[in-house]
Amino acid sequence: MTSPFRNAILFVVLAAVWGSAFTAIKAGLDFFPPVLFAAFRYDLAGLLMLGYAVYATDRWRPRDRDEWLLVGIGGAFLIAAYHAFLFVGQQGTTSAAAAVIVSLSPILTTGFARGLLPDERLAVLGIIGLLVGFLGVVILSNPDPNNLLDTRTVSMFLIFLAAASFALxxxxxxxxxxxxxxxxxxxxxxxxxxxxxxxxxxxLAESVADVEWTLEAMVALLYLVVVASAAGFLIYFDLLERLGPIEINLVSYAAPVAAAVTGLVFLGEVPTIHTWVGFLFILTGFLLIKRNAVRAELVRL
Structure with missing residues (x-):
């Protein structure tokens, strides 16, 4: 299999795996308390990934203060805060809507980078891209001005906090x-x-006693652990090395399609017009911010 064709197949597989993970989360929330569900996922996924690190690298554990600080930041923001907000938030919205809001992460990353990394700067079009992306989230959430604290709006805000945690x-x-x-x-x-x-x-007073250990619950958990986490990250590492960060970021914009399809097929979730319009605004914001890098990638390809 030629390398470009192989990369394209793996890209589609990764988008499908990570997009369908939102559907698995939504399905599993019928049986697990949300934060405990997320914790179980990474208890098991972490052990699998550690085993792979022992096998594939010559440094399977951090050694000095900076390396442990790196792990601390990753554990606190990329894993704990991101997934706690996401799993709680998904109780009140659809798989596709959650995936679309999470696709804001690359845009938020650029915004945080501008404030925290001295060599990162945004031109006027980049600032416009940030605003367009935020507008996409507003369109998607379609808040009721008379009831801004309804369950759906609060859920989407929590998922926005998840995306912001991951970006930071x-x-x-x-x-x-x-x-x-x-x-x-x-x-x-x-x-x-x-x-x-x-x-x-x-x-939060969640308890293992609240878990319903049904077949559906086990399938959802094992899918998230083995397919979405272990296999998904291995594909991600492979593509990151081959494609670079710009192209791999585009997975964030393919995943909502997979989330919408699997949510419709397995859970009967029908995406609204606000979901798709919001998605187009967020994608447009990303392309405005990353226009030079995207242009360079297109020329290279």
Missing amino acids: GSVLTRRLDTGLPIETMEAWSMLLGALLMHGVSVA
Whole structure:
């Protein structure tokens, strides 16, 4: 199989896997308390990723303060905060809508980078792209001016906080150039994030006794652990090395399509017109912000 064709197949597979993960989350929430569900996912996924790090790298654990700080940031923001907000938020909205809001992450990453990384600057079109992306979220959420605290709007705001947590964590990790293999960083971040989410789960009075251990519950959990987390991240690492960060970011904009299809097929969720219009605004914002990098990639291809 030629490399471009192989990359294209893996890109589609990754988009399908990560998009359908939103549907698996939504399905599993019928059987698990939300934060405990997220913690269970990364208990198991972290162990799988750590095993892979031991196999594939020569540094399976962090060694110094900066490397542990990198893991701490990843565990707190990329795993714990992101997934706690996401899993709680998905209780009140559809899989496709959640995936669309999360696709705002690359835009938010650019916004945080402008404030926290001195070499990152936004031109006028970049600022317009940020505003267009935010407008997309407003269109998608379609808030009722007379009831801004209804369940759906609050759920979408929580998912926005999830995307913001992931974006902030991405920028903060870029400030630490440690040389720690990404597989090792991901494994320990998953385990730390799972531990933090167990603490949050206890604080929210969630209990293992509240879990309904049905076949559907186990399928949803194992799909998230084995397919969306373990296999998904392995494909991601492979594509990141081959394609670079710009092209791999486009997965965020293919995933909502997979979330919409799987949500419709398995859960009977029908995306609204606001979902798709909001998605187009967010995609447009991304293209405005990353226009030079996207143009360079198109020329290279």
